[in-house]
Amino acid sequence: MANSSTLPYSKLLVRCSVAYDKDGSGAVRRVNGAAAAVQVGETAASMKRSLAGRLMSAGPVVVEEEGSRRKNMIPREKQTVDPFRQAVIVEGGVRYRQTVVVRSYEVGADRTATLETLLSLLQETALNHVWMSGLLGDGFGATHGMIRNNLIWVVSRMHVQVDHYPIWGEVLEIDTWVGSTWVMMNKATRRLSKMPEEVRDEISPWFIDRHAIEEEATDKIIKLDRNATYVDSDLKPKRSDLDMNHHVNNVKYVRWMLETLPDQFLQQHHLSSIILEYRKECGSSDVVQSICQPDEDTIMPGENVSMVMGPSLSPEIINGHHSLAGALQQWPTKYTHLLQLKANGKYDEIVRGRTTWKKKTYQKS
Amino acid sequence: MANSSTLPYSKLLVRCSVAYDKDGSGAVRRVNGAAAAVQVGETAASMKRSLAGRLMSAGPVVVEEEGSRRKNMIPREKQTVDPFRQAVIVEGGVRYRQTVVVRSYEVGADRTATLETLLSLLQETALNHVWMSGLLGDGFGATHGMIRNNLIWVVSRMHVQVDHYPIWGEVLEIDTWVGSTWVMMNKATRRLSKMPEEVRDEISPWFIDRHAIEEEATDKIIKLDRNATYVDSDLKPKRSDLDMNHHVNNVKYVRWMLETLPDQFLQQHHLSSIILEYRKECGSSDVVQSICQPDEDTIMPGENVSMVMGPSLSPEIINGHHSLAGALQQWPTKYTHLLQLKANGKYDEIVRGRTTWKKKTYQKS
Numbered sequence: 001m002a003n004s005s006t007l008p009y010s011k012l013l014v015r016c017s018v019a020y021d022k023d024g025s026g027a028v029r030r031v032n033g034a035a036a037a038v039q040v041g042e043t044a045a046s047m048k049r050s051l052a053g054r055l056m057s058a059g060p061v062v063v064e065e066e067g068s069r070r071k072n073m074i075p076r077e078k079q080t081v082d083p084f085r086q087a088v089i090v091e092g093g094v095r096y097r098q099t100v101v102v103r104s105y106e107v108g109a110d111r112t113a114t115l116e117t118l119l120s121l122l123q124e125t126a127l128n129h130v131w132m133s134g135l136l137g138d139g140f141g142a143t144h145g146m147i148r149n150n151l152i153w154v155v156s157r158m159h160v161q162v163d164h165y166p167i168w169g170e171v172l173e174i175d176t177w178v179g180s181t182w183v184m185m186n187k188a189t190r191r192l193s194k195m196p197e198e199v200r201d202e203i204s205p206w207f208i209d210r211h212a213i214e215e216e217a218t219d220k221i222i223k224l225d226r227n228a229t230y231v232d233s234d235l236k237p238k239r240s241d242l243d244m245n246h247h248v249n250n251v252k253y254v255r256w257m258l259e260t261l262p263d264q265f266l267q268q269h270h271l272s273s274i275i276l277e278y279r280k281e282c283g284s285s286d287v288v289q290s291i292c293q294p295d296e297d298t299i300m301p302g303e304n305v306s307m308v309m310g311p312s313l314s315p316e317i318i319n320g321h322h323s324l325a326g327a328l329q330q331w332p333t334k335y336t337h338l339l340q341l342k343a344n345g346k347y348d349e350i351v352r353g354r355t356t357w358k359k360k361t362y363q364k365s
Numbered sequence: 366m367a368n369s370s371t372l373p374y375s376k377l378l379v380r381c382s383v384a385y386d387k388d389g390s391g392a393v394r395r396v397n398g399a400a401a402a403v404q405v406g407e408t409a410a411s412m413k414r415s416l417a418g419r420l421m422s423a424g425p426v427v428v429e430e431e432g433s434r435r436k437n438m439i440p441r442e443k444q445t446v447d448p449f450r451q452a453v454i455v456e457g458g459v460r461y462r463q464t465v466v467v468r469s470y471e472v473g474a475d476r477t478a479t480l481e482t483l484l485s486l487l488q489e490t491a492l493n494h495v496w497m498s499g500l501l502g503d504g505f506g507a508t509h510g511m512i513r514n515n516l517i518w519v520v521s522r523m524h525v526q527v528d529h530y531p532i533w534g535e536v537l538e539i540d541t542w543v544g545s546t547w548v549m550m551n552k553a554t555r556r557l558s559k560m561p562e563e564v565r566d567e568i569s570p571w572f573i574d575r576h577a578i579e580e581e582a583t584d585k586i587i588k589l590d591r592n593a594t595y596v597d598s599d600l601k602p603k604r605s606d607l608d609m610n611h612h613v614n615n616v617k618y619v620r621w622m623l624e625t626l627p628d629q630f631l632q633q634h635h636l637s638s639i640i641l642e643y644r645k646e647c648g649s650s651d652v653v654q655s656i657c658q659p660d661e662d663t664i665m666p667g668e669n670v671s672m673v674m675g676p677s678l679s680p681e682i683i684n685g686h687h688s689l690a691g692a693l694q695q696w697p698t699k700y701t702h703l704l705q706l707k708a709n710g711k712y713d714e715i716v717r718g719r720t721t722w723k724k725k726t727y728q729k730s
Contacts, residue, residue, distance in 0.1 A: 074534070084466050084536045086451065101450050104492045105485040105614065109607045116605065120470040127469045131534070168609070169439070169496070171449045238624055239631055240481065242474045244533070249470065259603055266604055 078134040087125075089132055094208045095177045096129035102170045110360070112165035115258070115271055116251045119160065123250065125176045135202055145199040151184040154192070155250070158276045161213055165270060178206045190281075221277050221352040224338040230260045230292040237284055248282040257337045257353050260292045265331050265357075273356040279349040286341040288350065294332035333357050443499040452490075454497055459573045460542045461494035467535045475725070477530035480623070480636055481616045484525065488615070490541045500567055510564040516549040519557075520615070523641045526578055530635060543571045555646075586642050586717040589703040595625045595657040602649055613647040622702045622718050625655045630696050630722075638721040644714040651706040653715065659697035698722045 080089045087098040106117040130136045130143075137147040146152070166172055186193050241252040254274065258266070282288065337353035445454045452463040471482040495501045495508075502512040511517070531537055551558050600621055608614040619639065623631070647653065702718035 084451075084464060086449075099449060103485070103489045105489060105608070105616070107609065108605065109609065109611050111609055114605060120468070124468045124470060238620075239628065240473065240479060240620060240624075243470070244472060244474065244476055246474050251470070255603075255605060259605075263604065 074136050079132040107168045125174045143202045145202045150187045152187050154185045161273045224291045228291045228293040232260045232290040235288040256290045260290045269357040272358045275354045277352045282350045291338045293336045295334040298332045298334040299330045444497040472533045490539045508567045510567045515552045517552050519550045526638045589656045593656045593658040597625045597655040600653040621655045625657045634722040637723045640719045642717045647715045656703045658701045660699040663697045663699040664695045
């Protein structure tokens with residue numbers, strides 16, 4: 001996997017590539033990201049230097065009170081350091097680097113950071129990069145020029161690859177940068193839009209040609225139907241699942257997708273790669289169906305189950321709740337996913353997904 | 366509200382008081398916490414000094430690899446600064462202070478931090494305080510002496526009061542400290558335990574007598590029955606709702622409680638106070654019921670609804686989905702809550718709650 005990245009990190013944990021587009025009809029904005037663990041023993045010194053460097057700026061976060069409403073003052077000029085977020089701009093601004101520590105509530109029952117946490121942190125740092133650029137006009141990364149043209153970003157595709165899951169208390173350094181292809185959507189008409197000249201002028205200085213994941217020729221994800229192996233219906237978003245744009249947040253999509261898989265599979269495996277292809281927005285009143293189909297030909301060769309299934313074991317041990325049969329069951333390692341919503345008697349696709357899984361070597365869940 | 370706190374902050378956002386006990390049969394450990402906004406204009410200088418002070422220590426977070434399992438090395442000696450978590454020990458160790466910035470995904474549709482975020486951050490900082498004390502033996506705050514005696518903490522009561530909800534990008538300084546009354550439970554028998562001498566010796570140097578909330582004589586929360594106004598049944602925890610101890614996390618409890626309230630109420634109000642009394646643990650296979658009853662005598666006097674209900678408005682406007690009647694409806698401001706689980710044909714209480722709400726002055730949701 002090391003050769004799939006052009007980053008200088010010795011120990012990469014997470015890589016991410018996000019394309020903001022819908023169907024290829026426009027240019028695509030690509031945000032890449034990667035999280036690497038900071039080994040304290042080796043890097044404490046450089047960490048101190050880096051922190052010291054951050055003290056040269058007051059940081060961009062200011063809150064004003066406007067009547068009873070609190071209002072944040074987003075900087076309109078480029079910032080170089082954010083001591084509060086422990087972030088620095090590197091390579092003249094085209095790259096943003098933030099240090100975070102995995103929190104106690106960001107890990108799951110197995111004490112490693114959840115996929116949701118990783119996705120959220122990658123979104124957070126990309127947004128903070130725009131914040132520090134001085135271009136940010138609103139909460140979801142739209143620039144001043146985009147707001148004047150009533151444009152918003154739309155995510156079309158995301159690919160996250162997890163090499164290692166960081167543990168509770170681990171220090172992460174997250175790098176994020178922006179690729180050279182972009183697109184946006186009109187907020188009112190919900191149609192894709194060409195990039196206006198003024199927006200191109202704003203953002204073109206930020207492009208760099210570097211990828212977190214060197215993607216092979218990407219196959220389109222096939223569309224599942226309701227004859228798939230796993231189907232969860234009547235999924236309803238809660239208020240707490242909505243983001244600042246009043247859409248169901250990306251983390252909830254992923255949760256709906258993965259929770260369709262059997263518990264026993266989820267206990268024994270962790271996700272090593274997820275690709276998402278977005279088709280349609282999902283609002284607060286939609287009712288969602290999550291469908292999942294394994295690639296049956298991806299069952300890993302494993303232990304010889306029949307060897308331990310001798311007559312000396314009772315049926316309870318073999319087939320009980322925490323049974324040997326369950327523990328030894330061989331699961332497929334690749335799955336296709338579909339989230340869809342019911343509208344006017346038919347189903348509309350929200351997002352297609354592909355996941356790849358690895359057997360956990362250490363299980364504590 | 367300002368006089369309910371003994372803290373020196375000019376602008377307190379959140380106060381919290383947590384008691385670790387079950388039924389008063391033992392001493393109670395009390396963890397207090399408070400979050401205050403840092404006003405960058407005034408405090409950038411002290412912030413810089415504070416950050417500079419942190420550079421004197423390498424910070425306690427180290428990760429080791431043990432086979433394929435990542436392992437964090439929790440410090441066994443008292444630390445004074447944690448540059449990675451932006452935290453300092455103050456007042457000789459009895460108080461812990463951490464600076465955090467509200468992240469993009471920690472705010473809800475109204476762009477202020479969710480209650481879940483605040484609760485999680487208060488838990489996180491209390492745990493980080495134990496981490497820096499050198500006493501931490503495992504993930505949920507148990508000391509080395511507690512682990513030798515197979516003891517864990519149990520939360521019995523929590524009171525959180527929110528004066529202001531911080532917004533996206535706001536810098537928070539969270540203080541946490543430990544009161545003078547404690548108790549714990551045997552991990553195997555699940556029964557409350559006296560504090561062993563060796564554990565008392567470990568933790569007694571950390572007590573201070575200070576409270577985030579000066580509580581009035583606390584009435585016991587009444588037990589609701591199933592004739593209450595709002596009832597949600599068949600609530601099932603997901604894998605992602607479990608914490609490191611494989612119990613449903615506290616944030617999920619609160620979410621179940623609050624989501625029982627009508628959407629329209631939640632859109633127009635924010636929670637200003639929540640008290641939780643814990644009765645029983647909830648595991649991954651339990652099925653939960655959430656019950657809620659308003660105090661009908663707490664309806665706030667408001668606008669005169671009949672004034673605008675004249676014949677010039679169509680019935681759709683008055684009674685439609687986003688109707689005037691809904692917007693003008695006067696809601697009670699105090700609610701009693703109960704979460705219970707069904708076991709052996711009867712219901713067992715998990716947690717009782719009391720919430721107090723305020724009408725939002727600015728609505729964007």
